[in-house]
Amino acid sequence: MSSSRSQTPTKRLLNELQTYQSDPNDALVELGPVSDNELTHWTAVMKGVPGTAYEGGRWKLDIRIPSNYPNAPPEVKFVTRICHPNVNFKTGEICLDLLKTSWSPAYTITTTLTSIQQLLTSAEPDSPLNVDIAQLFRLGDFVGAEALIRYYTESERWEGRQSV
Amino acid sequence: MSGPAYTPTDEELAHLQKLSSEFEPEVTGPLVGERQSSSAITTEYANADPVYRVKTAALPSKYSHYRTCRGDGHCGWRAIAFTYFEALLRLGDRNRFLEEETRLRSMGNLLNSIGFQEHLYEDFADECFDLLRKTESLVSAGNDERAAAELLASFNDVGVSMAIITYFKLLTSAWIQTHPNDFAPFLDLGQDIRQYCSTQIEPSVCEIDHVGMSALAEVLVKQAGFALEVLYLDRSAGEEINTYRFDPVSNDGLPLHNPPTLRLLYRPGHYDILYKMEDVQQPAIPQAPLHVALADYADEFVPMPTSRGMSDVMSLIPGMYPTGLGQNWPSVSYDYNPSPIPQPQMAAVPTYTSVPVPTTSQEYVNTAHHNVPLESPVGMSLNPPMTIERGGPFRPSMYELEPGFQSNHSQSLPFQTSIFRNSHYNTAHFLNPDFQPEEWSPDSEYVTGSRSRHKSASQ
Numbered sequence: 001m002s003s004s005r006s007q008t009p010t011k012r013l014l015n016e017l018q019t020y021q022s023d024p025n026d027a028l029v030e031l032g033p034v035s036d037n038e039l040t041h042w043t044a045v046m047k048g049v050p051g052t053a054y055e056g057g058r059w060k061l062d063i064r065i066p067s068n069y070p071n072a073p074p075e076v077k078f079v080t081r082i083c084h085p086n087v088n089f090k091t092g093e094i095c096l097d098l099l100k101t102s103w104s105p106a107y108t109i110t111t112t113l114t115s116i117q118q119l120l121t122s123a124e125p126d127s128p129l130n131v132d133i134a135q136l137f138r139l140g141d142f143v144g145a146e147a148l149i150r151y152y153t154e155s156e157r158w159e160g161r162q163s164v
Numbered sequence: 165m166s167g168p169a170y171t172p173t174d175e176e177l178a179h180l181q182k183l184s185s186e187f188e189p190e191v192t193g194p195l196v197g198e199r200q201s202s203s204a205i206t207t208e209y210a211n212a213d214p215v216y217r218v219k220t221a222a223l224p225s226k227y228s229h230y231r232t233c234r235g236d237g238h239c240g241w242r243a244i245a246f247t248y249f250e251a252l253l254r255l256g257d258r259n260r261f262l263e264e265e266t267r268l269r270s271m272g273n274l275l276n277s278i279g280f281q282e283h284l285y286e287d288f289a290d291e292c293f294d295l296l297r298k299t300e301s302l303v304s305a306g307n308d309e310r311a312a313a314e315l316l317a318s319f320n321d322v323g324v325s326m327a328i329i330t331y332f333k334l335l336t337s338a339w340i341q342t343h344p345n346d347f348a349p350f351l352d353l354g355q356d357i358r359q360y361c362s363t364q365i366e367p368s369v370c371e372i373d374h375v376g377m378s379a380l381a382e383v384l385v386k387q388a389g390f391a392l393e394v395l396y397l398d399r400s401a402g403e404e405i406n407t408y409r410f411d412p413v414s415n416d417g418l419p420l421h422n423p424p425t426l427r428l429l430y431r432p433g434h435y436d437i438l439y440k441m442e443d444v445q446q447p448a449i450p451q452a453p454l455h456v457a458l459a460d461y462a463d464e465f466v467p468m469p470t471s472r473g474m475s476d477v478m479s480l481i482p483g484m485y486p487t488g489l490g491q492n493w494p495s496v497s498y499d500y501n502p503s504p505i506p507q508p509q510m511a512a513v514p515t516y517t518s519v520p521v522p523t524t525s526q527e528y529v530n531t532a533h534h535n536v537p538l539e540s541p542v543g544m545s546l547n548p549p550m551t552i553e554r555g556g557p558f559r560p561s562m563y564e565l566e567p568g569f570q571s572n573h574s575q576s577l578p579f580q581t582s583i584f585r586n587s588h589y590n591t592a593h594f595l596n597p598d599f600q601p602e603e604w605s606p607d608s609e610y611v612t613g614s615r616s617r618h619k620s621a622s623q
Contacts, residue, residue: 103369
């Protein structure tokens with residue numbers, strides 16, 4: 001109609017990509033569109049936070065960007081399985097208010113992924129998507145929980161292109 | 165429905181819970197609607213709760229028009245943003261558009277200081293500046309109608325509309341965070357300012373709350389020299405819709421006189437836009453000089469604190485506002501304000517009929533040129549303001565405003581003796597300090613004549 005600047009997220013996404021390339025995110029190994037001709041489908045590889053049970057981990061994430069981005073949040077899912085109270089072990093769905101109700105257009109893909117990394121260390125077992133690990137947390141069995149997380153962090157580690 | 169023994173399984177409950185939490189009411193209608201007569205609101209509530217009925221019945225007489233906003237969770241933000249542009253348009257001064265753009269641009273520092281990245285908000289800000297420029301160019305070409313149409317079309321474009329709302333949200337958030345002392349006391353106990361802003365102001369889907377509205381009024385509305393008026397239509401006791409105002413102040417802290425006002429109608433959970441008759445008309449006379457708080461430089465504005473409060477009070481009296489365009493005579497009444505606090509007297513107008521009474525040709529919501537401050541003679545505080553019931557566009561003479569002007573000399577004093585009559589105590593005597601020549605009055609002659617005739621008949 002009158003102006004189309006905000007109608008498609010293309011300009012914004014290119015802008016974000018450029019910013020990421022000049023100022024990479026410490027939480028990530030890589031981030032970018034799956035292919036050059038599909039700008040609304042990104043992928044990322046996230047690092048585990050040192051000093052936590054997720055230390056040394058690598059997880060691949062799938063990012064789908066809706067056409068009304070940035071007015072609506074991107075859909076982010078874990079492709080690599082992760083053992084976390086707020087992440088569905090099978091589907092990779094993430095329970096984070098930032099990805100739903102408290103999304104703001106002032107966030108970007110990278111800041112969103114930083115928040116997801118922070119979620120790893122600040123789990124909320126009271127709204128679980130993974131009941132098994134949440135139950136361990138709720139019972140106070142932190143040794144058992146850590147062991148389980150370390151096991152999956154190691155065994156499910158995304159090797160991706162690095163190992164190829 | 166199902167038998168009493170039926171208990172839903174956990175899965176069914178989970179499914180129902182999912183449905184209910186994902187439920188979004190189907191919202192229809194334009195993002196910002198066309199302006200229409202506010203009697204539609206009265207009609208809408210005609211069969212509703214009596215409290216609503218009474219409150220809405222008086223509405224059209226004061227607020228002649230309204231405009232709907234789509235209830236999609238952004239209506240409060242959108243209503244303020246839209247009326248802000250519209251207020252600029254109403255002023256019709258192209259410099260004001262430029263001033264506003266400069267002022268808003270100058271707030272980039274505010275956004276940066278909070279940590280918003282320029283490359284993120286500039287898209288939203290540019291959308292706002294584009295619209296300012298577009299309307300400005302149409303206004304300076306003298307094409308106000310097209311400018312209004314452009315404004316409406318832009319706000320009905322989801323992209324533009326959301327970009328401007330987002331920009332204003334970020335400004336609001338930055339304002340709250342840079343003025344924590346003004347807002348922290350109003351947050352929930354223990355709530356952190358930053359956390360509040362990121363959950364209640366910045367999210368793309370969150371409606372404006374009172375704290376947000378005060379902040380937006382500060383950062384956007386008041387600094388532009390506009391006032392914001394919100395009418396709360398709820399089921400609270402009383403016959404009037406509660407009104408809340410955010411008034412701009414000049415640099416010396418005094419309220420601006422008669423600022424352009426953005427008016428909203430709030431019904432629990434939803435905002436619409438209201439207009440008074442004066443907002444709808446094109447300004448025939450150039451407006452009084454208006455002032456922007458662009459920066460903190462001194463302005464030459466001379467505030468008139470007493471008269472502004474008065475005109476507000478007048479506008480609150482039901483039925484005191486013309487209901488049709490045709491009745492809009494130039495004002496023949498004068499607000500007269502003998503004491504600084506006239507409210508108690510004015511408030512004593514408890515009853516009114518629910519049907520708006522066609523008023524006489526008087527307009528109480530006056531603009532500056534209607535407001536004649538009168539010298540205050542002692543003992544004149546009878547019943548302000550005095551209104552002269554008289555048709556036509558003529559100003560009353562100052563003598564007509566004197567209490568008892570017409571009654572004083574139209575009937576001769578019944579106890580007059582010939583000695584008194586010829587003394588200088590008689591006002592008709594040329595030595596009397598209040599000399600007032602006798603006038604022949606057919607009415608009084610007729611009255612005395614009939615009275616004596618009546619007397620003689622009864623005897």
